[in-house]
Amino acid sequence: MSFRNAWIITQKEFSIIRLRKSLIYFYVVLPLALSIGLPLLVWHVINGASIKATDIHYISGLLNAFEFFFAIIAVILASYTAAYSIVGEKIQKSLEPLLATPISDGEIILGKSLSAFIPSFIAVVLGNLIYMTLMDKITYSILGYSYYPNLSTAIVLLLLVPFGIILSIEISTMSSSRVSDPRSAYQLSMAGFIPFFIVYVLTEISVISLTSTTLLIIAGVVAVADVLMYPLVIRTFSREMILTSWK
Amino acid sequence: MIYVDGLTKTFGGFAAVDGLTFQVKDGEIFGLLGPNGAGKTTTIRMLACLISKTSGDARIDDFSISNKEDSFKIRSIIGLVAENVGLYEELSAYKNIDFYGKLYGIPENQRKENTKHLLEELGLWGVKDRPVGTFSKGMKQKVAIARALSHDPKILFLDEPTANLDPEAAKVVRDSILNLKNEGKTIIVNTHNLDEAQRICNTIGILKTKLIAIGSPEHLKESLQSDKTVIDLEEVTDRIVAAIKAVSSAQFEIDGRRLVIYVKDPQTENPVLIKAITSVGGNVIAVSQVSPTMEEVYLKAVREKR
Numbered sequence: 001m002s003f004r005n006a007w008i009i010t011q012k013e014f015s016i017i018r019l020r021k022s023l024i025y026f027y028v029v030l031p032l033a034l035s036i037g038l039p040l041l042v043w044h045v046i047n048g049a050s051i052k053a054t055d056i057h058y059i060s061g062l063l064n065a066f067e068f069f070f071a072i073i074a075v076i077l078a079s080y081t082a083a084y085s086i087v088g089e090k091i092q093k094s095l096e097p098l099l100a101t102p103i104s105d106g107e108i109i110l111g112k113s114l115s116a117f118i119p120s121f122i123a124v125v126l127g128n129l130i131y132m133t134l135m136d137k138i139t140y141s142i143l144g145y146s147y148y149p150n151l152s153t154a155i156v157l158l159l160l161v162p163f164g165i166i167l168s169i170e171i172s173t174m175s176s177s178r179v180s181d182p183r184s185a186y187q188l189s190m191a192g193f194i195p196f197f198i199v200y201v202l203t204e205i206s207v208i209s210l211t212s213t214t215l216l217i218i219a220g221v222v223a224v225a226d227v228l229m230y231p232l233v234i235r236t237f238s239r240e241m242i243l244t245s246w247k
Numbered sequence: 248m249i250y251v252d253g254l255t256k257t258f259g260g261f262a263a264v265d266g267l268t269f270q271v272k273d274g275e276i277f278g279l280l281g282p283n284g285a286g287k288t289t290t291i292r293m294l295a296c297l298i299s300k301t302s303g304d305a306r307i308d309d310f311s312i313s314n315k316e317d318s319f320k321i322r323s324i325i326g327l328v329a330e331n332v333g334l335y336e337e338l339s340a341y342k343n344i345d346f347y348g349k350l351y352g353i354p355e356n357q358r359k360e361n362t363k364h365l366l367e368e369l370g371l372w373g374v375k376d377r378p379v380g381t382f383s384k385g386m387k388q389k390v391a392i393a394r395a396l397s398h399d400p401k402i403l404f405l406d407e408p409t410a411n412l413d414p415e416a417a418k419v420v421r422d423s424i425l426n427l428k429n430e431g432k433t434i435i436v437n438t439h440n441l442d443e444a445q446r447i448c449n450t451i452g453i454l455k456t457k458l459i460a461i462g463s464p465e466h467l468k469e470s471l472q473s474d475k476t477v478i479d480l481e482e483v484t485d486r487i488v489a490a491i492k493a494v495s496s497a498q499f500e501i502d503g504r505r506l507v508i509y510v511k512d513p514q515t516e517n518p519v520l521i522k523a524i525t526s527v528g529g530n531v532i533a534v535s536q537v538s539p540t541m542e543e544v545y546l547k548a549v550r551e552k553r
Binding site: 005008012015016019020092093094095096097098099100101102103104239240243244 | 258292295296297298299319320322323325326327328329331332333334335336337338342346347349350351378391394395404
């Protein structure tokens with residue numbers, strides 16, 4: 001496996017992403033909406049009601065749940081990009097000439113995965129930095145200390161987000177082989193979003209709380225899912241399958 | 248040199264290509280001619296190491312398509328123009344070609360030089376920065392050819408290179424293929440354009456899952472279809488028909504006052520036939536000789552295999 005070859009594919013994908021305005025807006029608008037919207041919501045909660053000492057616990061619970069949102073949008077962003085990247089090649093029928101070059105299937109999938117991983121990760125991290133800064137400013141007077149950064153943030157950004165992105169890319173790759181338009185691929189690949197959504201719902205109904213331990217367990221489960229899905233992805237993205245079985 | 252030996256591909260028990268054996272010499276254009284579903288694209292895909300073969304083998308410049316290591320070497324010395332051009336529509340012509348140059352590991356300076364040379368040669372240098380999505384089909388096909396040549400391959404596989412092109416664009420592409428032949432490239436071209444195959448190919452293989460005929464266009468015409476002698480008469484009578492049957496075993500058809508006789512050797516057979524017709528009172532108005540068209544040769548070969 002040559003990283004150089006994979007990186008050439010990634011650079012080509014970046015050139016195309018730069019020309020697709022819908023993707024750029026998606027990368028800017030979604031993280032920005034969260035990073036500004038959530039602090040505004042908390043600001044409204046704090047200023048709209050008289051916060052008692054017991055409410056401090058409520059605020060910190062809210063912040064943990066909000067942090068989890070960034071893992072969810074990482075999955076959404078990566079699914080969108082990966083679906084466009086692979087189905088785009090299918091629509092333009094550009095995989096056949098690409099496969100005729102001295103490049104391996106693994107290098108193509110790595111290149112495409114990096115092109116979905118890097119911008120999604122960067123967008124989420126930058127969005128999270130803005131979010132943490134604003135949230136600390138808003139909650140400092142109530143909490144008496146800067147809530148962010150903390151261990152939960154590190155687990156979300158360094159483990160859950162990357163593992164979640166990998167899972168969504170894997171699901172996108174597999175679903176892209178079954179459909180021939182990016183929207184359908186994106187909708188199918190949103191299956192990767194469902195487990196994250198379930199976790200969020202469970203926190204809302206107080207079945208689980210998003211402590212550092214819980215986040216670490218969730219990240220571990222997602223990592224295991226990544227590993228288990230990898231052979232399936234490699235099998236789906238083999239040149240023989242692409243040219244003879246893909247719809 | 249390309250050696251293909253008993254190459255077979257089956258999909259779930261159905262043979263798409265069955266026991267293909269042929270050779271292509273260096274600098275030659277080999278045409279694979281056949282109806283839709285004959286296995287032309289599957290053959291090219293196997294030779295380009297895009298899909299695996301079920302049995303048999305092929306050696307391309309001494310590398311075997313059966314060997315995984317060799318398959319990378321094969322892919323580095325071939326260029327492929329697939330049936331669908333498969334260009335990145337958002338990217339410019341220059342970027343499309345440059346991307347492939349990078350994949351073949353060509354240094355930047357040489358890549359720039361090659362890309363410029365190719366785009367100039369194909370008349371696309373003036374539009375090099377335009378997204379290929381805005382190009383006509385002919386222009387896209389030229390970009391696809393330039394892309395396949397970005398690493399100066401020894402061997403080219405062209406899958407229906409002029410399909411869906413208007414006559415003018417098809418001629419430009421055909422001329423480009425002939426130029427490549429003059430540069431010494433070995434080319435395998437899939438086509439069902441018989442006229443095109445006759446014009447550009449040194450050797451033609453007629454494929455219908457199996458290779459049912461192979462040879463130069465002239466050889467195929469000779470071996471598969473006789474020349475036609477067309478004799479226009481004042482009247483075709485039973486006596487004339489009997490006279491022809493008496494002197495020749497050639498097949499013939501009667502079309503009104505016209506006799507179409509399939510002769511093997513016109514120079515020897517025609518005088519005998521004319522003499523026989525006139526000897527029974529036939530009045531010959533005109534005699535013409537018609538060589539079989541590639542279409543007739545092709546249809547005969549394909550129909551005989553049904």
